[in-house]
Amino acid sequence: MPRVSASQDQDQILVRLGAAVRARRAQLGFSQEALADAAEIDRSHMGKIERGERNVTFLNIARIAKALQCKPSDLLLEAGL
Secondary structure (H helix, E strand, O other), rough: OOOOOHHHHHHHHHHHHHHHHHHHHHOOOOOOHOOOOOOOOOOOOHOOOOOOOOOOHHHHHHHHHOOOOOOOOHHHHHHHO
């Protein structure tokens, strides 16, 4: 079984979290721009978060969760984390 590097593992975590944010956003019918505005995060940064290209601070996870009407732990659970 090939060993996964720590960097690959971290990247996968970010991708899974981004997918959970995107899925919940779509479920609620929000555009990416509307979510970014509600969470007070730049729209381009939100796109990078959803694609797993940015390491997200806990404060931003909390802002995103609030905008998505859930708890931060709900997003982490949906991401399998």
